[in-house]
Amino acid sequence: MDSRDSTQSMAANSSGGDDDGGLLSVTASLAKEASLYFQSGKFDECLDLLNQLLEKKPDDPKVLHNIAIAEYFRDGCADPKKLLESLNNVKRRSEELARASGEQAETANNLGNKVILGAKGSGAGHQISSANSGSLIYMDEFDASVAKLNIAVIWFHLHEYAKALSVLEPLYQNIAPIDESTALQICLLLLDVALACHDASRSADVLMYLEKAFGVGGVSQGDSGSMVHQQSTNLLTKYSSVPSSSSVADVSNSDLGASVNASENPLSRTLSEETLEDDTVLVLSSFEISGQNLARSVGLSASNELSRTLVDRSISTVDLKLKLQLYKVRFLLLTRNLKQAKREVKHAMNIARGRDSSMALFLKSQLEYARGNHRKAIKLLLASSNRAEMGISSMFNNNLGCIYYQLGKYHTSSVFFSKALNTSSSLRKDKPLKLFTFSQDKSLLITYNCGLQYLACEKPILAARCFQKASLVFYKRPLLWLRLAECCLMAFEKGLIIAGRSPSDRSEVRVHVIGKGKWRHLVIDDGILKNGHVDSLGTDDCFFGSDGQPKLSLSFARQCLINALHLLNCPELNYEKFGLPSNLSLEENESSEVTSKNSIQRNLTGLDSKISVGLGQVTSNGDAKEQKGGTSLETIQNSVSYCEDTCKREKQMIKQALFANLAYVELQLENPVKALAAARSLLELPDCSRIYIFLGHVYAAEALCLLNKPNEAAEHFSIYLSAGNNVDLPFSQEDCEQWRVEKTVDSEELNGGSMATKNSSPEDPQYILLPNPEEARGTLYANIAALFAMQGELERAHYFVMQALSLLPRSTEATVTAIYIDLMLGKSQEAIAKLKQCSHVRFVPGGFHLSTSC
């Protein structure tokens, strides 16, 4: 069975050149020539040769692959979609061939194995990797990793990070057999994708692997190379000494096996126990002793083997070192580990000396920006030399925009953002379209920034347009949908959505004066109740106008909020953690596909997570150099867990905002049941800010009241009532400050410490967004008054409404409630007097004139 196995595998492996030796050399030299033409940019000549090759090896996936690439370049890189299609075909073809040859070789007796592998592959994401592992041995010729890498490259440049990830991840999981230069490119691309997705743990994993595998941790490439050599010669000498004892072991073992099978064999019994015992013990102790030395050397060679030596010299060691260093800085910035980032960026600047350091400068500027040193950040940006280059100039302007936004100078920031957008869009027009041009086009990201800036400038419609455009890249981000909902609410607040009145009109009570003389009547306008009515008339299922612009409405806001909640509640399905050594990842591993991958692995639970850790540990039992690697490993892990904490906290904050907004919108849309549900969800959130608890109670109480359950509504107020008729401050100033995102400003290292303190001062633009505790208290008074009024407790209602009016003298709602209470008490003259005295009541003429026809 086995012999057939191997001969078939041989046949499969050498099928290309098996027929005659001559063909092999012909194709090989043609291939070499083609590659040279390709490298020198002579794509026509290159394609000629490739087509010749194709005649010799029809349907060969690698030839087809290179043809697709060469054609793409020959045609001026015009059609990435077409290239993508051909590459996908190549990939499929390779996989088919690999599977076919694998099946051919793996005969019936490994059916069981196949079944297990099939089960493993049932997770869609793992199809590829399972195919790989099923026929790993025969993959050489049909290995599609380069094609897959290229597919991922295209997706990356088209900003389709999720798609790129889905291709790269299986490659990364099974990276060991892939040759060095391809593996390095896979890792770097994956790292870029992970960083672009703000995926800290994934970035950390790849970063750690890169540091290990490509040995940029301190030893130069040459060093480790020579060490490998040394080790292997060492090994040889060891091995030459081993076989003697090994053969003894073999003999005794075969003996052993025989006696197990046939224990009644008298021969084995006659063997003197002494000799046998000495035998085995000798053998074991010999491998115990020699094993120690031998093993150490094996271990080292294993760890060195991991440090890949690059066959492809296109990237020099220093370049790679700088590259990795910059990646590290980006990772640390992503995880807000600013102290470490500062150290590493310094290191990067040292390596970059004499080279293009624009990247390092941008990162350094980003670091200072993150630390709140805005002036320094601007200085560093200005220092970048090649600002004239379009792409850079666009980024430069965008980053300045960010800085000015943080400084609260929204109008300056808008100038920079629009400059950035202009350069970015002209980028696309000027040059022939290249893949790199696509990825350089950051318009959508800048557009998102623009949206934020418009929102800050209270221009909801422009902001919504920006967010809608940016949704092409950010549609999976819950925050984007929250921002869109905020646009709707702001437009609603400003009365831009509907013809009727909006909350901003509530600054005054409107009284229509109807008729004249003895027939004069006053009609008190009840703005709120009308709003929902009008909005619901205007509601249709289409959230976008005929021009494709979002139609802002409260129902659109609701849809956005629901989208965001949905995104928050179901973490991306394809999000698979790599085995990270932190406890957190172990927990999550349980749910991820890694453990459920196959049934065998379940026997050794936790084993595979261990294995992926093994990567770090293999080397850590090495020498002192690894110590350094160990600490950097620790930094990375700490950064990841810190970042995960932050993300969790931010998610929690977003959730609060989402539920509060949803409750508000549902109330506006006159859906008290849904509003109540949203408010309750808000109140049930763990670690909810007291500000949002206040909002939750207010919304829930109003919803309950609309549902005719005033008693239940009263319960929501009871926690704020002390000593019967006093309302406490629902939250304090500190709560407001806490709510603002804590800036990770390491002030101890700041020379201009004033910047840090200024950050938290009340002039901070974000500060004014929050409600004021005293006003919130007034709100409670007014709403409690309304509640009592509904319950018919007019005297108490009167007391509370007076308190409310003393805190919120300009509140329309409180005024109307007060008038209502007067009317209910039968004091219509007092009500009229109140209306006439009140400064924020506007009397509007009836506005209806009899037409002559009547």
Next chain:
Amino acid sequence: MLSQEESGRVFALLKSEHRPVEEIVSDFTSKFPRHHHFAICYSLLLLLEDKKTLNSTERLVAFAILHQAYSSQKSSANPFISLIINTACDSEAEKYERAFILQLLSSGTSNINKEFLKQSAADYIKGFDASSHSFPQHEQLQQQYCDKVHSEPYNYSHINVTVKNVLPDPDVPHGCDANSPEFQLQTGAKPKLGSGDRDEAVAGLLANLSLKGLGPQWIRPLPPRFPVLDRELEWLIPDNNHELVWDHGMCADTSRGAAVRDLIAKALKGPLLPAQYEQVVVELANDPKLVYHCGLTPRKLPELVENNPLIAVDVLTKLINSPEISEYYTVLVNMDMSLHSMEVVNRLTTAVELPKEFVRMYITNCISSCQNIKDKYMQNRLVRLVCVFLQSLIRNRIIDVKDLFIEVQAFCIEFSRIREAATLFRLLKTLGLE
């Protein structure tokens, strides 16, 4: 609230005192969509409640609309039935009005008694003869036209807590009675202070009355805008350029490692010669990728272990980072215990960091294999091997004794008759003393 146009049309209907009432009603039902009926009727109700607002003909028309708009249903289903009945019994109301309402009520859903509707409102009042009408008691009417005696008027959830948002605020000189006829607008005369046009007021009210009255108002605080998160603004940095890659594997020599594949296949069946063994080791060392192409699969591992343990160690050490390694571990744990399998594991433990779970499971398997062997002689052999193996693991600090202390101790005691077990036991003791 009615639209400008609707209120105009309603007003026109009210004013058409000379048209037959029937015609007005059918005009009403045909001109206004059904779902607006309630709102319009409600406005009429509000106007009717204040007795002075509408004049006599207008009131008749309004009542007719109120009643006839719902005439297809039972009168008790009419949301305005209580106002209708109350007015019919109101002794202060005009007789013709009460009689008109009673006729409306008695007409019911049938078409027999609808003759009176053929007249115009003005004619009805003109031709009214009070003597021909009797005015029944309130209770009687209620019984007749409302299903339940205590039938409430149709409750709109807000209405019960709201008050009418219309306040009469006569604009007359201080101290004057607004009802005095002097403020009546005289046609043709110059309007004087305090006089006003009733029609204008009615039309204005119709346009401004809202279905819902005035209720207590809640302050509904707008949720605060979410602060801009730390990373929310996109900071841009130059991209790394990832170029498309040429596949250099095209038409490459695929015969690499053919020899090794051959040798590995041989190694599965029997021990290799030292020279062959050396070749495998050298070739695997020279090409780090070769190990992935050497033809070994987890399934074949036991054969390799039994026949060439050192090659197995070499290959496994090189595969340590492959995703398949866990499958190899599983196979290793589950294969029959033997000297060679232990040798492989022992070497692996010193060569690479093995997963703790794997080592532990392997030891547990060793111990249970010892216990399960029936043949005393073979058992002794295996126990010795296991003891030496365990000592080696402990001395090399591969396992933490604490993890397996009880299990190993029990094993030593069980086989204390064997010298190696006693030695292992002593080793455990000394470690325990430390």
